[in-house]
Amino acid sequence: xxxxxxxxxxxxxxxxxxxxxxxxxxxxxxxxxxxxxxxxxxxxxxxxxxxxxxxxxxxxxxxxxxxxxxxxxxxxxxxxxxxxxxxxxxxxxxxxxxxxxxxxxxxxxxxxxxxxxxxxxxxxxxxxxxxxxxxxxxxxxxxxxxxxxxxxxxxxxxxxxxxxxxxxxxxxxxxxxxxxxxxxxxxxxxxxxxxxxxxxxxxxxxxxxxxxxxxxxxxxxxxxxxxxxxxxxxxxxxxxxxxxxxxxxxxxxxxxxxxxxxxxxxxxxxxxxxxxxxxxxxxxxxxxxxxxxxxxxxxxxxxxxxxxxxxxxxxxxxxxxxxxxxxxxxxxxxxxxxxxxxxxxxxxxxxxxxxxxxxxxxxxxxxxxxxxxxxxxx
Amino acid sequence: xxxxxxxxxxxxxxxxxxxxxxxxxxxxxxxxxxxxxxxxxxxxxxxxxxxxxxxxxxxxxxxxxxxxxxxxxxxxxxxxxxxxxxxxxxxxxxxxxxxxxxxxxxxxxxxxxxxxxxxxxxxxxxxxxxxxxxxxxxxxxxxxxxxxxxxxxxxxxxxxxxxxxxxxxxxxxxxxxxxxxxxxxxxxxx
Numbered sequence: 001x002x003x004x005x006x007x008x009x010x011x012x013x014x015x016x017x018x019x020x021x022x023x024x025x026x027x028x029x030x031x032x033x034x035x036x037x038x039x040x041x042x043x044x045x046x047x048x049x050x051x052x053x054x055x056x057x058x059x060x061x062x063x064x065x066x067x068x069x070x071x072x073x074x075x076x077x078x079x080x081x082x083x084x085x086x087x088x089x090x091x092x093x094x095x096x097x098x099x100x101x102x103x104x105x106x107x108x109x110x111x112x113x114x115x116x117x118x119x120x121x122x123x124x125x126x127x128x129x130x131x132x133x134x135x136x137x138x139x140x141x142x143x144x145x146x147x148x149x150x151x152x153x154x155x156x157x158x159x160x161x162x163x164x165x166x167x168x169x170x171x172x173x174x175x176x177x178x179x180x181x182x183x184x185x186x187x188x189x190x191x192x193x194x195x196x197x198x199x200x201x202x203x204x205x206x207x208x209x210x211x212x213x214x215x216x217x218x219x220x221x222x223x224x225x226x227x228x229x230x231x232x233x234x235x236x237x238x239x240x241x242x243x244x245x246x247x248x249x250x251x252x253x254x255x256x257x258x259x260x261x262x263x264x265x266x267x268x269x270x271x272x273x274x275x276x277x278x279x280x281x282x283x284x285x286x287x288x289x290x291x292x293x294x295x296x297x298x299x300x301x302x303x304x305x306x307x308x309x310x311x312x313x314x315x316x317x318x319x320x321x322x323x324x325x326x327x328x329x330x331x332x333x334x335x336x337x338x339x340x341x342x343x344x345x346x347x348x349x350x351x352x353x354x355x356x357x358x359x360x361x362x363x364x365x366x367x368x369x370x371x372x373x374x375x376x377x378x
Numbered sequence: 379x380x381x382x383x384x385x386x387x388x389x390x391x392x393x394x395x396x397x398x399x400x401x402x403x404x405x406x407x408x409x410x411x412x413x414x415x416x417x418x419x420x421x422x423x424x425x426x427x428x429x430x431x432x433x434x435x436x437x438x439x440x441x442x443x444x445x446x447x448x449x450x451x452x453x454x455x456x457x458x459x460x461x462x463x464x465x466x467x468x469x470x471x472x473x474x475x476x477x478x479x480x481x482x483x484x485x486x487x488x489x490x491x492x493x494x495x496x497x498x499x500x501x502x503x504x505x506x507x508x509x510x511x512x513x514x515x516x517x518x519x520x521x522x523x524x525x526x527x528x529x530x531x532x533x534x535x536x537x538x539x540x541x542x543x544x545x546x547x548x549x550x551x552x553x554x555x556x557x558x559x560x561x562x563x564x565x566x567x568x
Contacts, residue, residue: 003459030425049456049485050422053478063481064470067462104474332475336502336539336548340397341427341477351396352430352437368538 003067007052008043010066014059015041018089028058060093062100076181077220078188079208081201081230084170088223095166095188096179101346102164102325103183108332117161117185117210118142124214124229132207132232136239139206147246150199150273157187157202158324163209165202167191167318176201178208185209191318194311198318199273203237241274242282251288262303266310276307319361321347326361334368388416390495391523392454394483396427397500398520401540403440404431407529412450414527418495420482421455427479454492460485468507472561480504487513498523500539502548509552510562519545 015025015037022034022041031037031051039045040055047055056063076099078092106112118139122131140149143156157163163185170176170190175197177188187205189198208215208225219225225233250271254264269279280294297303319326329346332338344350349357355365393399399419402408411417419442429440445451464473464485473481480501486492488511496518499505508517520540524531533541555561 003462007458047458048421049458049461049482050420050425050478052458052461053422053482054426062470062474063461064465064473067458067465068470108475336544338475339395339477339480339499339501339504340539341395341479341501342475345477350430351400351427352432366537 002043004043004046007047007066008041011037011055011059012041014061014066018059018093019087020058020090025055025058029054060090060097076179076183078177078179078223079212079215079220079225080177080223081175081204081233083222083224091168091170091188092177092223095168095177095186096181096183098166099164099179099181099183099186102166102186102322102328105325105328105332105338105346106162108335108337109328111162111328117163117206119210119213122211122214124211124232127211127232129232129235132235133239135207135210136203136236137243139210139236140240140243145240147243148272149203149241149243150196153199153202153206153241157206158322161185163187164325165189165322167320167322176205178205178212180209180212185212189318194275195314195316195318196269196273196275196278196311199241200237200275200278203240204233206240207233207236238278238282238285242272242279244286247272247279247282247286251283262306263310265297265303266307269307270310270314276303323361326358326363330358330361330363330365333365388414389526390416390418390452390492391518392418392420392483392492392495392497394420394423394479394497394504395477395499395501396423396429396479398498398540399423399440399442400429400431401520401537403429403438404433405531405535407531411527411529412445414529415523416452417445417450418452418454418492420479420486421453422482423479424453454483454486456482456485456489456491460489460491463488466566467511467563469561469563472503473507475503476507477501477504480507484508484511487511487516496523500537500544502539502544502551505545505548506552506555506561509549510556512556514549514553517545517549521545 015022022037026034026037040047052063052066056066075093076096078095084091145152145156154165158165164183165187167189169192171192175190175193179186187202187209189201193201215225215229247268250268251260254260254268265279266276269276272279277298280289280297283289284291284294326347329338329343333340333343340354341351344354347354347357358365402411424442424446429442430437431440442451446453461481464481467488480499483497484504484507487497487508497508497516498518498520500520505517508514519542521533521536521542538544
């Protein structure tokens with residue numbers, strides 16, 4: 001097919017897939033008017049190289065994909081915990097593009113992400129809550145997450161298993177998402193969430209990653225799994241993050257005359273890096289309290305206020321760009337495998353601010369980090 | 379393209395890397411430099427990169443348009459077809475880490491639209507691509523450009539990616555790729 005026509009079709013399809021108008025695309029791409037987009041999509045006008053670069057960036061794709069003779073594989077699916085009501089496609093495309101960039105910087109550092117998560121084949125329709133709880137416990141032990149799993153889960157997933165973790169402000173709309181594609185596994189976490197909710201999201205999304213291949217294509221296309229699967233993910237996350245013996249021990253240390261102070265409950269939740277609500281439901285499942293008590297506490301304003309006050313100091317924002325990604329991209333730059341301009345593009349900063357940005361991550365681009373030490377051949 | 383290479387008598391250097399333009403400004407020799415040679419850059423750089431550098435007086439903006447207007451800088455613009463040609467020669471995965479400014483310049487080199495120009499870049503994969511096209515002699519490091527234009531900038535003052543050693547290392551890697559065909563698509567039968 002003639003290049004002009006091929007690009008016209010691909011650009012229109014990609015724009016529509018993202019739900020953008022011609023006006024919006026023109027604005028994001030830095031074009032002076034929507035008429036240019038219209039002409040391009042009608043194959044009435046040749047495209048310059050710089051225009052194609054800008055269009056590809058705005059459409060969250062690669063120039064290579066737009067130019068490919070044969071249509072490339074469809075985008076990977078993204079499974080949402082709660083599908084965003086707005087900009088879903090844009091969020092998904094951005095997330096997938098970032099995962100691809102992450103895989104590229106891994107490749108430039110000769111890191112292969114063939115270290116697999118210990119996935120077990122399951123039939124999700126037959127999986128019971130007890131099965132999911134057991135999976136959670138086994139995964140905690142299998143991954144070596146220890147007694148306080150929330151403190152190291154994200155680190156372990158990212159560094160040991162190459163899960164690409166990104167953050168985006170998803171507001172109230174969607175709390176997290178997961179994906180699997182040629183780039184490996186990816187998780188998108190809501191940066192607007194409290195840190196203890198983020199821990200839970202990691203564990204919840206881990207369940208989706210482990211059972212990805214068992215999820216029906218219809219669910220993947222829809223972008224959301226069934227309510228049953230979501231509840232299984234909750235059971236899995238709860239058991240993974242809150243080991244029963246450890247919880248019992250923490251509880252025992254604080255219970256006096258069969259009572260525990262509100263402050264004690266908040267303390268335990270904080271210690272295990274989960275929300276108080278998650279802890280309460282875990283205690284209910286361990287039969288320490290009943291559903292009514294959980295509900296009562298959830299509705300108790302004094303309890304909520306205390307929780308907020310104690311937690312205020314523990315609030316932290318996740319990094320805008322994952323630290324591991326920054327380190328790998330920087331190392332690729334230092335080894336001459338990535339240009340400075342590309343590094344700035346990947347880190348979403350300007351050339352002017354690049355050095356300062358890197359310093360925030362403890363990296364000094366005026367220094368040579370390639371000096372090596374001999375490890376004795378072991 | 380709206381410019382005439384035939385009229386150019388000074389050596390023509392393509393600075394497809396915004397960092398190189400910034401570096402020359404940072405060293406405070408831009409004006410003298412433009413007296414010694416003709417500079418070209420790609421339209422992608424002109425359209426996209428807000429060029430700034432840091433001086434003792436704060437951030438200084440480099441107004442590329444001013445230099446274009448006074449003829450110190452020529453803009454090179456590749457077409458979509460030029461760009462498509464580069465993806466016919468290289469595996470898309472190989473080009474992923476190459477910056478867009480460099481991709482535009484490389485596609486012009488493939489299209490033979492700038493036969494007498496020397497491509498100056500600090501982008502390792504772009505230097506490799508140049509060698510894989512069998513065009514090693516069309517590339518030059520910033521250190522070498524300074525040497526040829528009479529500026530004595532010690533390599534110690536230049537970041538490693540602007541040094542001749544960096545350039546030669548990546549040319550070598552590109553030549554090796556050329557031999558092993560790594561990153562290159564099989565030639566199409568005509």
